[in-house]
Amino acid sequence: MLINVPETVVADALRGMAAAHPELTVDVENRVVLRRDAPMAGKVGLISGGGSGHEPLHAGFVGPGMLAAACAGEVFTSPVPDQMVRAAAAVDSGAGVLFVVKNYTGDVLNFEMAAELAEDEGVQVAQVLVDDDVAVTDSLYTAGRRGTGGTLFVEKIAGAAAEEGAPLERVEAIARRVNERSRSFGVALSACSTPAKGGPTFDLPDGELELGVGIHGEPGRERRPMMTSREIADFAVDAVLEDLRPTGPVLALVNGMGATPLLELYGFNAEVQRVLSERRVPVARTLVGNYVTSLDMAGCSVTLCAADEELLRLWDAPVRTPALRWGR
Amino acid sequence: MTEPTTPGTPEGPPAPGPVPGALDTAFFVRWLSAAAAAVDREADRLTELDSAIGDADHGANMRRGFAAVTAVLEKEPPPTPGAVLRAAGRQLISTVGGASGPLYGTLLRRTGKALGDEAAVSRERLAEALAAGVAAVSGLGGARPGDKTMLDALVPAAEALGESFDAAREAAERGALATVPLRARKGRASYLGERSVGHQDPGATSSALLVAALAEVSR
Numbered sequence: 001m002l003i004n005v006p007e008t009v010v011a012d013a014l015r016g017m018a019a020a021h022p023e024l025t026v027d028v029e030n031r032v033v034l035r036r037d038a039p040m041a042g043k044v045g046l047i048s049g050g051g052s053g054h055e056p057l058h059a060g061f062v063g064p065g066m067l068a069a070a071c072a073g074e075v076f077t078s079p080v081p082d083q084m085v086r087a088a089a090a091v092d093s094g095a096g097v098l099f100v101v102k103n104y105t106g107d108v109l110n111f112e113m114a115a116e117l118a119e120d121e122g123v124q125v126a127q128v129l130v131d132d133d134v135a136v137t138d139s140l141y142t143a144g145r146r147g148t149g150g151t152l153f154v155e156k157i158a159g160a161a162a163e164e165g166a167p168l169e170r171v172e173a174i175a176r177r178v179n180e181r182s183r184s185f186g187v188a189l190s191a192c193s194t195p196a197k198g199g200p201t202f203d204l205p206d207g208e209l210e211l212g213v214g215i216h217g218e219p220g221r222e223r224r225p226m227m228t229s230r231e232i233a234d235f236a237v238d239a240v241l242e243d244l245r246p247t248g249p250v251l252a253l254v255n256g257m258g259a260t261p262l263l264e265l266y267g268f269n270a271e272v273q274r275v276l277s278e279r280r281v282p283v284a285r286t287l288v289g290n291y292v293t294s295l296d297m298a299g300c301s302v303t304l305c306a307a308d309e310e311l312l313r314l315w316d317a318p319v320r321t322p323a324l325r326w327g328r
Numbered sequence: 329m330t331e332p333t334t335p336g337t338p339e340g341p342p343a344p345g346p347v348p349g350a351l352d353t354a355f356f357v358r359w360l361s362a363a364a365a366a367v368d369r370e371a372d373r374l375t376e377l378d379s380a381i382g383d384a385d386h387g388a389n390m391r392r393g394f395a396a397v398t399a400v401l402e403k404e405p406p407p408t409p410g411a412v413l414r415a416a417g418r419q420l421i422s423t424v425g426g427a428s429g430p431l432y433g434t435l436l437r438r439t440g441k442a443l444g445d446e447a448a449v450s451r452e453r454l455a456e457a458l459a460a461g462v463a464a465v466s467g468l469g470g471a472r473p474g475d476k477t478m479l480d481a482l483v484p485a486a487e488a489l490g491e492s493f494d495a496a497r498e499a500a501e502r503g504a505l506a507t508v509p510l511r512a513r514k515g516r517a518s519y520l521g522e523r524s525v526g527h528q529d530p531g532a533t534s535s536a537l538l539v540a541a542l543a544e545v546s547r
Contacts, residue, residue: 074385105514143519
């Protein structure tokens with residue numbers, strides 16, 4: 001592993017990020033990455049965060065048109081409430097903040113505590129829970145569906161609404177709509193290695209894959225002998241469509257888990273587009289790359305969002321962040 | 329968090345002097361120091377248990393949190409048992425992260441709140457306060473005994489503490505062991521479904537360490 005010691009991995013990454021992105025404010029001590037222009041007068045501030053190890057999520061999405069701040073937790077461990085409270089205080093100009101929270105128990109509990117503390121300090125806080133992962137089928141008996149690739153859609157589209165100056169309840173409503181219309185399915189070809197453990201966090205033998213994996217390598221629906229890119233696309237897209245049933249065009253995210261090269265991801269995207277075409281689902285926009293990763297895990301995920309005109313317009317709106325950048 | 333304040337004065341007139349066998353502020357500081365030492369000693373084991381059904385960081389997270397707890401207790405020793413637990417809980421929330429931070433933080437804060445501001449408390453009173461803390465954990469995380477969580481150690485321990493410190497320790501250890509055949513229904517382990525069966529829950533294990541530390545300093 002390319003690290004010094006496990007204890008400083010997150011701080012080291014934030015220092016490096018600060019050096020590479022002078023357009024951001026990086027508070028290394030408190031592990032908060034902020035828009036340089038925060039607080040943004042009259043605009044709602046989107047704040048997200050979660051365990052580190054999913055880069056570029058979330059700090060890579062801080063900037064005009066997307067997040068106002070991101071809070072970095074330890075590797076695969078949610079941030080603590082103090083970080084979110086600090087971010088909220090730095091970002092809020094009176095228009096309030098929206099917490100974008102992935103549905104993992106730790107994230108939910110820490111953001112809930114943070115919301116109460118920030119409200120005590122006079123910041124208006126709304127929260128949206130992202131739970132797009134269709135691999136969790138029996139959510140009655142678990143902590144519920146996990147938040148994965150759909151987080152990118154929520155952060156981009158709600159971020160665009162906030163940038164336009166939409167009020168908090170409107171930004172919150174759009175974020176919820178994006179989440180309700182987004183579904184994901186992930187596949188692991190290898191386990192990931194955390195710095196603390198120094199090796200793979202689970203055992204996935206060569207020649208096998210895990211279908212329906214989460215972004216920390218949590219097992220999913222089943223383990224199978226290796227499949228082709230074509231077979232994986234059929235399985236993943238059908239799993240998403242079985243749940244989503246879009247009636248119009250979709251936004252598609254073909255996401256890498258960290259250790260799968262773009263050559264393979266683009267090849268996989270060709271198969272994803274083929275399945276969608278066979279199922280008569282028009283694709284309005286496609287994004288291919290490593291956006292919601294799991295350290296060094298090999299694998300991929302597919303996220304689809306059933307778009308409408310407004311969501312498409314907000315998706316196309318300018319964004320300027322380290323990892324997502326288009327428009328003006 | 330908005331929490332109702334629990335009256336700290338016991339019923340009846342105040343006792344004239346120190347109650348024999350009462351647990352004072354120093355006792356609670358010793359408990360948390362012993363807990364920190366135990367967490368430090370067992371961190372690798374907790375992480376190993378967590379790597380089987382979680383994400384392999386429970387030991388590291390708890391070690392970081394309890395190191396911060398001992399640091400703050402040494403720096404500014406709080407004046408009462410309740411204040412010790414509240415300060416420790418706040419520190420865990422600020423440093424641990426994950427689900428363990430809010431859950432352990434709430435356990436100690438709510439137990440501390442229930443103790444009020446008495447200078448010393450009885451074991452029976454601690455048992456009642458701990459039960460209130462455990463109930464708050466259940467309320468926050470939405471888990472119940474049998475869900476393969478820390479509650480499987482804490483609920484029986486709080487009950488047995490009314491009897492004796494050693495009974496509480498034994499009950500917590502039995503409870504942690506009893507999580508092995510269970511299927512996880514809460515937290516990240518719940519995503520494993522049937523595959524979580526056969527592994528001891530790391531949260532129940534760290535809870536048993538905390539209760540064992542309590543029994544240790546009571547001797």
